[in-house]
Amino acid sequence: MDLNKRYTPQSWPDHPETATLEGKNKFIGFWLLLAAETVTFASLFATYLALKDRGPSGMEFTSSGLFELPLVFAMTMILLTSSLTSVYAIHHMKNHNFKAMQAWLGITVLLGVVFLGLEIYEFNHYVHLGFGYTNSAFSAAFYTLVGTHGAHVLFGLSWFIALMIRNSKRGLNTYNAPKFYLAALYWHFIDVVWVFIFTVVYLMGAIS
Amino acid sequence: MSSLAQKKGVGAIIWDYLTTVDHKKIAILYLISGGIFFLIGGLEAMLIRIQLMKAGNDFLSAGLYNEMITMHGTTMIFLAAMPILLGFMNAVMPLQIGARDVAFPFLNSLGFWLFFFGGIFLNLSWFMGGAPDAGWTNYASLALASESHGIDFYALGLTISGFGTLIGGINFLVTIINMRAPGMTYMRMPLFTWTTFVASALILLAFPPLTVGLFFMIFDRMFGANFFVVEMGGNTIIWEHLFWIFGHPEVYILILPAFGIFSEIFAIFSRKRLFGYTALVFATILIGFYGFMVWAHHMFTVGLGPTANAVFALATMIIAVPTGIKIFNWLLTIWGGSIKFTVPMVYAVAFIPSFVAGGVTGVMQAIAPLDYQLHDSYFIVAHFHYVIVGGVVLAILAGVHLYWPKMFGTMLSEKLGMVTFWFFFIGFHLTFFIQHFLGLLGMPRRVYTFGADQGWDLFNAISSAGALLMAIGVIVLLVNVVITTVKNVRVGNDPWEDGRTLEWAIPSPPPFYNFAQTPLVRGLDTYWIEKMEGNKKGMVYAEPLGDIHMPNGSIIPFIMSFGMFVASFGALYFQDDSKPWTLAVLIIGLAILFGSMLVRSLKDDLGFHITKEELMEDLKKGGNTDGSK
Ligand code: HEM
Ligand SMILES: [Cu+2]
Numbered sequence: 001m002d003l004n005k006r007y008t009p010q011s012w013p014d015h016p017e018t019a020t021l022e023g024k025n026k027f028i029g030f031w032l033l034l035a036a037e038t039v040t041f042a043s044l045f046a047t048y049l050a051l052k053d054r055g056p057s058g059m060e061f062t063s064s065g066l067f068e069l070p071l072v073f074a075m076t077m078i079l080l081t082s083s084l085t086s087v088y089a090i091h092h093m094k095n096h097n098f099k100a101m102q103a104w105l106g107i108t109v110l111l112g113v114v115f116l117g118l119e120i121y122e123f124n125h126y127v128h129l130g131f132g133y134t135n136s137a138f139s140a141a142f143y144t145l146v147g148t149h150g151a152h153v154l155f156g157l158s159w160f161i162a163l164m165i166r167n168s169k170r171g172l173n174t175y176n177a178p179k180f181y182l183a184a185l186y187w188h189f190i191d192v193v194w195v196f197i198f199t200v201v202y203l204m205g206a207i208s
Numbered sequence: 209m210s211s212l213a214q215k216k217g218v219g220a221i222i223w224d225y226l227t228t229v230d231h232k233k234i235a236i237l238y239l240i241s242g243g244i245f246f247l248i249g250g251l252e253a254m255l256i257r258i259q260l261m262k263a264g265n266d267f268l269s270a271g272l273y274n275e276m277i278t279m280h281g282t283t284m285i286f287l288a289a290m291p292i293l294l295g296f297m298n299a300v301m302p303l304q305i306g307a308r309d310v311a312f313p314f315l316n317s318l319g320f321w322l323f324f325f326g327g328i329f330l331n332l333s334w335f336m337g338g339a340p341d342a343g344w345t346n347y348a349s350l351a352l353a354s355e356s357h358g359i360d361f362y363a364l365g366l367t368i369s370g371f372g373t374l375i376g377g378i379n380f381l382v383t384i385i386n387m388r389a390p391g392m393t394y395m396r397m398p399l400f401t402w403t404t405f406v407a408s409a410l411i412l413l414a415f416p417p418l419t420v421g422l423f424f425m426i427f428d429r430m431f432g433a434n435f436f437v438v439e440m441g442g443n444t445i446i447w448e449h450l451f452w453i454f455g456h457p458e459v460y461i462l463i464l465p466a467f468g469i470f471s472e473i474f475a476i477f478s479r480k481r482l483f484g485y486t487a488l489v490f491a492t493i494l495i496g497f498y499g500f501m502v503w504a505h506h507m508f509t510v511g512l513g514p515t516a517n518a519v520f521a522l523a524t525m526i527i528a529v530p531t532g533i534k535i536f537n538w539l540l541t542i543w544g545g546s547i548k549f550t551v552p553m554v555y556a557v558a559f560i561p562s563f564v565a566g567g568v569t570g571v572m573q574a575i576a577p578l579d580y581q582l583h584d585s586y587f588i589v590a591h592f593h594y595v596i597v598g599g600v601v602l603a604i605l606a607g608v609h610l611y612w613p614k615m616f617g618t619m620l621s622e623k624l625g626m627v628t629f630w631f632f633f634i635g636f637h638l639t640f641f642i643q644h645f646l647g648l649l650g651m652p653r654r655v656y657t658f659g660a661d662q663g664w665d666l667f668n669a670i671s672s673a674g675a676l677l678m679a680i681g682v683i684v685l686l687v688n689v690v691i692t693t694v695k696n697v698r699v700g701n702d703p704w705e706d707g708r709t710l711e712w713a714i715p716s717p718p719p720f721y722n723f724a725q726t727p728l729v730r731g732l733d734t735y736w737i738e739k740m741e742g743n744k745k746g747m748v749y750a751e752p753l754g755d756i757h758m759p760n761g762s763i764i765p766f767i768m769s770f771g772m773f774v775a776s777f778g779a780l781y782f783q784d785d786s787k788p789w790t791l792a793v794l795i796i797g798l799a800i801l802f803g804s805m806l807v808r809s810l811k812d813d814l815g816f817h818i819t820k821e822e823l824m825e826d827l828k829k830g831g832n833t834d835g836s837k
Contacts, residue, residue, distance in 0.1 A: 003812060021386070025311040029382045036374060036416050043420040043453075047435065047446055054441030133433060137441035140433035144424070159809075166810050175812070 003175055012096035012172075017181035019174045030182045034189050041193055044148060045200060048141045052205070055136030063138075063205030066131060068122065072202045075118045076194065082111035083191040086184045093180050098171045101180070105160055108187065112157045119150050142201070149197055152190050159183045227761035229313035230720055231298045234320050236615060238295030239608075241324055245287035248331065250682060252280040257639075257675040260668050263660035273656035274341035275358065279334075281344030282362065285458070286369060287327040289600050293465045294323075294376050296607050297404045299615050301380065303711035303718060304398045306389025306727045311382035313759040314808070319376035321769035326369025329776055333361035343654060345455070348436035348447035352428060357780060363425040364776040368769070370415050370422070377411030380404055389710075390750040391729030395489070398709045398733075399475075399482065402489050403468030406496040407461045413500065414457035421450035430782045445510060452503035460499040463595065464492060466603030467534060470556045473606060474538050476706050477553035478545025481733060484537040491530035491537075498527045508579045517576040524574035531567055535560060550704065551625035555606035558633050559599065566594030569644065584654075587647025593640045605632065605685070613703040617716045618696055624688040628681045635677025642667045642674075701746065708733040713746035721756050724823055725749040753823060759815040764804050771800030 013019040018027050053062050089104035123143070127133075133143050160183055167176050216224075225233060256276050259268040268276060302310055310316050333339045338356030340346065351359045384397070384405045397405075424447070427433035434440035436447055475482045482488060504512060504520040538560065547553065569591040573579050582588060605628070612620045646667050651658065658664050702712040710727060711718075713735040728750040731737050738746050775797025781787045782794070818826075 003814070025382050025386050028385055029312060029378055032378045032381055032412055036378070036412050039413050040416040040420055043417045043450060047420070047424070047450075050443055050446055051435065051441065054443070056440050059441070133431070137434045137437065137443070140427065140435050140442075144427065144433070144435075162806065162809060175814075179809075 003170075003173060005173060007096055007173065009096040012094075013174070014094070016094065016096075016172070016174055016177035018178070020178075023174065023178040026178045026182060030185060034185075037189065041145075041148075041196070044141075044145045045196065048145045048201065051137040051141040053138055053208075055138050059136050059138070061129075061131050061135070061138065063201070064208055066126065066129075067202050067205055068125070069202060069206055071118065071122060072198065075115055075122075076198045078111050078115045078118070079191055079194050082108045082115070083188055085111065086187045090181060090184045093172060093177060096172055101172070102164055102168065105164055105180075109157055109160050109164075112153060112160075112187075116150065116153050116157070119146070119153075123147075146197060146201065149190065149193055152186075152193070156183065156187050156190055159186065224761075226766050227317075227763045229309075229317050229759050229761050231302050231310050231313070231316060232615070232717060232720070234316050235295045235297075235299035237320055237324075238291045238298060239615070241327070242288050242291035242295055245283050245327055245331075246289075246292065247682075249280055249283035249288050250679065252276050252283065254675060254679055256280060257672040259656065260658075261672040262669065263658055263662070263665050265657055268656065270656045271341065274343075274654070275339035277654055278340045278343050278346075278358075278362070279331075282330065282340070282366070283327075284596075285344060285462070286366060287323075287330070289462050289596070289604065290373065291323055291327075292604050293407075293462065293600075294319075294373070296400075296469065296611060297376075297380060297407075297465065299611055300711055301401050301404045302383060302387070303614075303714065303722060304401045304709050305384065305387065305392050306710050306723060306729060307383065307387040308722045308726075308756065309387075309759065310379050311387055312379045314762060314765065314813075315375050315379050317762070318765035318768060319372040319374075319379065321765045322372030322375065322772065323369045324372075325769045325773040326365045326367070326372060329368060329773055330361055330365030333358050333365075336361075345451055346425070346447075347451075348425065348428075348444040351425060351447075352436055352444075359425070360429055360780045363422045363429070364780060367419060367422045367426070368772050368776060370419050371772075372769075373411055374415045374419075377408040377415070380408040381412065384408075389723075389727050389729055391734075393729075395486070396729055396732045396734070399471035399485070399488055399492075400465070400468035402492055403464040403471075406492050407464040410457045410461045410464075410496055410499060414454045414461065417450045418454035418458075421447055421454070424450075426779065430779055432783075445507075448507055448510065449503070452506045453500070455506065456503045457496075457499045459592075459595070460495055462600045464495065466600045467492070469603045469607045469610070470538065470559055472709070473552045473556040473610060474541045475708055475733070476610075476704060477548045477550055477556075478542050479548070479706050480541055480545040481736075482537070483540035483543075484533075485732060487533055488537050491533045494530040495527060498523065498530070502527060505574055505576075505579075508576045509583045521574050521576045525571055528567055528571050528574075535564060548706070550609075551620075551622055551629060552606040552610040554626070554629055555602050555609075558629070559602045559606075562594060562598030562602065562636070566591060566598055569594065582647060584652055585647035586643045586651045586653055589653050590640050590643035590647060593636075593643070597636050597640065602633075605629075608685075610704075612692075613699045614711055614716050614718075616693075617698050618692050619699050619703055620688050620692050624684055624691070628685045628688065631677050631681030631684065633681075635674045635679075635681060638674025638677060639671050640674070642670050646671070702735075708736040710735055710747070713738070719826060721758060721818060721823075723747075724756075724827055725753055726751050754820055756818045756823065757815055758818060760813055762808075762813070764808050767804045768801055768808075771797050771802075771804065773797070774800060 018024045055061065085104050085108045089101045089108060092100035092104060131139055133139055163176070163179055163183055225237060228234060255268060256273070259265050259273055298310070298316070336357065338358045340354070340358035340362035341356070342350035342354055342359060346359065346362060384401060388397070424433070424435040428435050428437065434442045436442045436444045438444065471482060471488060502520060502524045504516060505524045508517050508520075569587070573582055573588070573591060609620050609625050612618070646664055649664060651662075651664050658668070699716055701715055703716060704712070707713070713727070714723065726749065727734070727747040730748065735746055738748065775794050778790045778792070778794025778797055781790045784790070
């Protein structure tokens with residue numbers, strides 16, 4: 001593969017992410033990885049449901065009393081928006097518009113950082129209430145499920161940033177297009193998981 | 209960049225293997241390290257059998273005995289059987305589908321090194337304050353009460369090596385999906401490739417639950433979480449579910465590739481097309497599918513209730529159907545074939561009754577009310593050794609003989625091979641057949657000794673004698689390997705003379721680019737078809753001779769795995785107040801891991817080309833250079 005080959009929007013392939021064999025391999029491999037991730041989160045969700053509200057006798061925390069729905073709703077909106085902005089970024093990637101892609105990725109990253117900041121604030125708040133990691137089975141299951149998602153967000157952000165910096169000078173080619181594409185795919189996956197967290201942990205927690 | 213072989217020193221060879229991304233060399237690494245772990249696990253088994261040789265023995269203390277059975281089981285499953293099978297997959301599968309390499313050579317190497325460091329980490333527990341002692345199933349109620357760091361070694365070690373296995377599984381799946389040579393449709397894939405495919409899919413979906421369970425265990429023991437701590441609202445049954453949601457598919461991850469190896473052997477040495485190829489393929493898929501729906505048969509006595517037990521009992525019995533289909537297909541493959549009783553074939557024939565016996569006891573255990581009697585007795589021990597030794601280990605031994613020439617270019621002695629076989633086969637049945645009756649007489653598993661008045665002396669003594677025979681068999685195999693390597697008589701492309709699939713159409717060992725020209729596949733058992741049509745080259749080509757693109761070697765997988773290894777020590781001692789350095793070690797290890805990951809993703813690595821001229825030069829010399837620099 002020639003990294004110096006210059007593309008124009010006309011010569012740019014329709015599906016740059018799968019234009020090479022490596023791209024195709026990464027594409028399939030990444031979907032398989034997401035399958036494994038799905039099973040991982042399924043296990044975490046199942047455990048959470050089994051341990052929800054369980055603690056030492058007399059534990060004061062319950063999911064209906066603890067969670068701050070307005071904050072979490074704001075976080076949900078922010079993350080959903082960031083998924084949308086990453087769609088724009090990939091749209092511009094497919095049109096070989098590097099600058100626009102970088103700009104939209106930048107917005108995505110900003111939104112992600114805000115999300116992560118709010119999550120840290122949220123956790124910090126609960127810990128101050130006395131709901132620490134070692135408080136109960138409930139707290140362990142909660143922080144592990146939501147925290148694993150948070151770690152994914154952190155990884156996704158680092159991935160975007162590394163790609164943006166690494167390629168800032170050289171633009172798009174069929175070598176890095178799959179990387180951008182997959183990072184965005186990963187971001188969507190994180191978003192979907194969050195939708196489930198919002199529903200299962202927070203909404204169902206509030207009504208129970 | 210030229211890359212054809214020169215003579216080189218020991219240091220260069222070691223460096224070559226540390227950095228290699230060639231699937232054939234990674235296969236050798238898997239085989240050697242898996243083999244060493246197999247010997248360690250075997251030694252542990254011998255010590256167990258010495259302890260149980262007579263009533264009231266005090267050869268091993270009760271505590272040491274628990275460590276011994278735990279490490280034996282864990283080592284054999286995770287560090288011996290699975291890696292050796294992954295080794296065969298690496299050695300053979302890409303050749304069978306006519307590929308030059310796997311889809312992700314770099315990840316292939318990473319997968320190996322993670323397994324390797326995970327295994328070393330686990331075994332270091334022997335020297336660093338005690339091995340795990342809660343059984344290979346590591347039930348949480350036992351594990352949380354265990355005082356040494358053994359369980360921590362177990363949880364962290366298996367996490368590391370589990371990541372390696374998962375990466376390996378994804379890599380094989382993508383390789384099979386994307387890298388097949390032209391004409392190699394799914395329904396022309398050799399059965400070993402098919403079983404690799406399904407076993408990899410099982411790895412993909414079964415390892416995450418185990419990893420999650422292990423993380424819970426790590427958090428509970430090292431960071432004060434309460435997943436399994438009942439007083440704090442936890443639930444120990446969660447561990448059992450997660451473990452067995454992984455654990456039952458795991459036994460199929462082991463047995464399916466074994467089925468694959470035997471399928472190849474039956475066809476080759478009966479000199480006949482596999483009977484019912486399509487049925488075999490679908491039975492494989494079906495077994496993989498059902499494999500996920502039966503895990504609770506390990507938990508009949510937990511008290512999940514009659515409905516759950518009935519459902520899981522039925523599902524379990526259904527699995528025996530596709531397994532039976534396979535047995536009949538193999539029998540009908542032999543039927544009317546012109547059979548050659550080589551060492552691999554003898555193993556294959558011996559496998560059938562042995563494995564069927566294990567399947568029958570499996571179905572007995574699937575009857576939930578009966579399982580209340582059998583559970584946790586020696587009957588269970590007999591069952592799973594019949595399927596694992598009578599199935600998986602026989603396949604590994606058969607595979608070693610079958611593929612040795614392809615991997616190393618020399619032929620193991622058939623005579624010594626037969627000696628190994630008879631010692632091992634007789635020893636195996638002697639050891640485990642009688643354990644069925646020990647179980648029925650009431651002897652519980654995982655108990656370090658028994659009384660002279662319980663009537664179990666004679667059967668235990670016989671069982672221990674059998675283990676000795678198996679050990680002799682394995683030692684003869686090692687002698688065989690040494691003699692063969694020293695003699696170094698080189699063999700040609702198709703040393704068994706009846707090879708049917710593409711790996712036998714190229715030199716032994718193959719050149720590092722595998723196929724100078726990508727083959728065109730014209731049917732099932734392509735090489736056989738070409739041979740029958742008198743094609744001297746053994747292949748038709750899908751492309752003219754041209755430049756070949758190859759990946760660069762890299763030390764990064766090794767460093768990344770080492771980083772995880774270091775970080776694990778930090779986590780392990782995290783709760784010890786006497787060790788203030790743990791956090792620093794944890795952070796340094798993770799920094800090594802993520803730092804090298806970053807380097808990998810920022811540095812362009814486009815590989816290199818072998819030019820057509822170099823290729824022609826190489827082909828003139830016989831075309832089996834190993835390509836190291
Ligand atoms: C015909 C198919 C099979 C059936 C119906 C079957 C059924 C069972 C059942 C019901 C148990 C649980 C018994 C108990 O603990 O009370 C069991 C245990 C076990 N089986 Fe099988 N099995 C089959 C094949 C296999 C195969 C192919 C393997 C491995 C290659 C295997 C490996 C094991 C192991 C390792 C255990 C014991 C786990 C432990 O408690 O440590 N089984 N089997
Ligand atoms: Cu099972």
